[in-house]
Amino acid sequence: MTGISFALTFANMFKLYDLIRFYSLIACIAVATTTAIHAEALFDNYIPDSTTITLKELSVTALKYGKRVDNEAVASSIINQHEIERYNIYSFKDITSIVPNFFVPDYGSRMTSSIYVRGQGTRIDQPVVGMNIDNVPVLNKDNYDFDMLDIEHVEMLRGPQSTLFGRNTMGGVINITTLSPLSFQGTRIIASYSSGNTFKAGVSSYLKPTDNLGVSFSAGYNASDGFFTNMHNGEKTDWEKQGEGRFKLQWRGNNGLKIDNTFSFSISRQGGYPYESAELGMISYNDTCFYRRNSITNGLTIGINREKYAMTSITSYQYIDDNMTLDQDFLPVSYFTLTQARREHTVTQDIVFKNPENSNSAYSWLAGFFGFYKNSDMDAPVLFKDYGITHLIEEKRNQANRHYPIVWDTRQFLLSSNFNTNNFGLALYHQSTYKLQRFTFTAALRADFEYNRLKYLSQCNTGYSIIDASDGSLFRHEDVNINDPGTVSKNFFQLLPKISINYDFNTPSPISAFLSVAKGYKAGGFNTQMFSDVLQQRLMGYLGIGYNYDVDKIISYKPETNWTFEAGTHAECFNGRIRTDISVFYIRSTNQQLTVFPDGTTTGRIMANAGSARSYGAEISIKANPVDNLSIAVSYGYTNARFIEFDNGIENYSGKYIPYAPKNTIFAAANYILPVNKKWLDNISFTVDMSAAGEIYWNESNSEMQKLYCLPGASIKFSNNHFSLDVWGHNISDTSYRTFYFVSIGNAFFQRGKPRTFGATLRFNI
Amino acid sequence: MKKGLLFIYSLPLLALASCLDSEMSSTQSVNADMINRTVTSDYSSTKLSDVKYRLDFDFTEATVDITAFDTDVYYSAYTLQNIPLSVNSNYGYTFRASNVTPVDGNGEPISGITFTEITGQYCNTLELRYILDDKIVIASPNEIMYTFSSTTTTTPGSEEEFVWDESTYYFEYKKSSDAFLADMTITNIKFDSRMPTQQSMTFPDLTVAPTAAGLRLTADELIPLQNNVPYPDYKVTDFEATINTNYSYSEFFCREKVTASFTCMGKRVTVEAYMYDQDVLDQILQQ
Structure with missing residues (x-):
């Protein structure tokens, strides 16, 4: 309850955000200059970025892959804390392009987490990449995107992780670990101000009351006026206010018992959706767009080490309460608006057994059970407005019959839909590993069952009059009364195998090579966004026109599976000064889930299963520290992803590039630390970086494209033991590029990437 | 092709479940409003009439009784009894009889009237053909x-x-x-x-x-x-x-x-x- 009270109290602070911005910044500076308390400094002790990171034992990655994941038979990228601070990483979207072939375009709102990895990805419903935050598997990707304080490190495992991590990890898994109070004690304060009147502030406190107990509290707030203006009303569209908090408890018993519990909450309010009309050349829409989200998560990890086995239990509870409201046409005319208001509860349980940690046996094993239950209740009304009634209903109908035209009873009416979804899954998995000299052979299998049931109720009560045009008299009045309840359900069963071979070259610095074959799986389900169109066409059916949609067929989509064949190498050279990770891959997908717009003047998107697709490419990451104080990081990912077979009944897109997935991702950065060694200033750090992505095709026909674009950045950071001041710039060339493009009701829209931004970030350790 | 596949799968289903469920009960009745087209044997003259039929299926005996009310034939309802019925898993129910004398409502044979070459099928709709007084009668659903x-x-x-x-x-x-x-x-x-x-x-x-x-x-x-x-x-x-x-x-x-x-x-x-x-x-x- 303490956490919830804390959350509610924090929510009220949103009303004082103007005061908070100004006074918090002043307070941070005051605290920094007047307080000096001994604390463990995190800015001392230069650690090269190329150094292999050893994961903590209760980390879910360490559980399933071992503590040295970056030497295992998997393409992995680890971003350490220094890099997180250097590149200003607060959420998973910030690692786009830093990790090769990993791309998360920033568009829409915090609800939009469209992840593309190696040509795989979707914009709605099931993701291709799973996410764990402090071991909690975040099952709803609408909750992926929020800012977090004190991220300690981020691991991105690429390639199918379905065998060990389950559903929706066919492209990979991201594991985010926040700072541990057992490894750091003290108080951290951060304050940042940047373009767009963007303000971030946060405070966290890490305590270790006893040798084996660590407790931490953190709270953060950020707000921004945004960068893009809705020309219809002159207001910024992409404003945002967000708060988050976390309470973490870690306890280590003397008998091998370990307990971690992390409670976190996030509150997000934003305008969002700065979609520019290609025809108008501006953002201009007249109805409200916003996204509001409250979420609470609690994750409990319990680990037990016994003589013959180790057991770890990860239990989580996740709650989302969100509301997305859109001017669905994104135009300065009143077609219709859409709201999706949802409450969702999710419970997950993962139990992993494995051989004891210090086992020297050549054979090691891992076995686990995973289960989840998710219940979601959503109201999704569509308000049809005057312009939409006139142009989408009356005109269409009256073109076909001008002798008996219709006039709608009212100039706006409601199409309402309510959905209740029950979704549960059970899985058993096992992995065996055998070391034979320099070879490590691994085989794993997961049996995964999932059941999904959707109850829906669509309603509409309206009417229209039919006029005899010969004399203007009423021919007849028709009521439209739609009350369509229904239930659809699906279940899915998958066997998900994986095999790999790892070869250790047995050199002083670790060098290994691997081959792997694995099956990935993305769950099928129901696309509720299509219901507004189903209902709209049902209404048009009263007029004798419209498409006869089969509800089950139009809203349900099948699972997607893929096979990935991969080879790679991990190498550290020159005493760890250079680390190189290379991988090449080939992916063959069946029933690839794609977001398409159905026929007709509709706005909803449906998930369609393409016939088949293939993707091949390569990735390379290099982290080098050629000399002390100099770090260089380069990563490059290339993906050639095309449809093998995709005919949606209207067009044949076989051979076309898969949309929204970039062909290339590039990242390069150099950081030099100049020692100053003054009492008040230890060093100055200079960083230049560049990220790039492209080409990106925006549709299945490949008629629209975003060329490769580059976003250079730079920063200068002044640091001593207790504080740092970072002055930075992103996209300093002010490159203009598109992050998203779509067509709706025959109109094309796109979202621009953020312009050049400058800012400064203060960090304090107390 | 899609409709064709639907047809292949639907016929057995229709035959076995949706139209008449022979496995669930031993008898079943169906009423059908039909249009009779009566044609002379040389096809020189034709006539339409509307007739109501009732089919009483006996799956145990594998027969069907066809009752019709057609004043062109008889002043009251008559029945063609015990026409052999066969079930084909591909195309439903069919029945054939080469020569049947109708009976009246009391079960008494109606003299002077003989139906020959009776053939029919039922699967969601009834189609019936027979010869009566040298005229061919084809009954189709209305x-x-x-x-x-x-x-x-x-x-x-x-x-x-x-x-x-x-x-x-x-x-x-x-x-x-x-x-x-x-x-x-x-x-x-x-x-x-x-x-x-x-x-x-x-x-x-x-x-x-x-x-x-x-x-x-x-x-x-x-x-x-x-x-x-x-x-x-x-x-x-x-x-x-x-x-x-x-x-x-x-x-x-x-x-x-x-x-x-x-x-x-x-x-x-x-x-x-x-x-x-x-x-x-x-x-x-x-x-």
């Missing part, structure tokens, strides 16, 4: 749907033609005074690639006349209806449809075909439609 269609639209002066095979043609027969009329409802209408698909449209009050081969439906000019609202811009002229219902005793099955042609919006539309997918039917019958 509501028939032709699902498998090909609609070709041509524009005068242009070589282009538009072919659409998603439409369904539904005929409903009715009696007006002493004449027979029919309403034809087309669903999923598209006469042109640019035309938005219309869900349904009804061509009302087509004149029905019997022919040697079946039925002929005509209209010089009509205004189609959609949800009972006239659509004058879709005025139809020169409408003619023929429905072929002639079968021999041995080939009677599922071959009913309608061909139609009419002019609408300056385009000439020709239609060929069947109750069942003929290619799939051929495959089944060859097995």
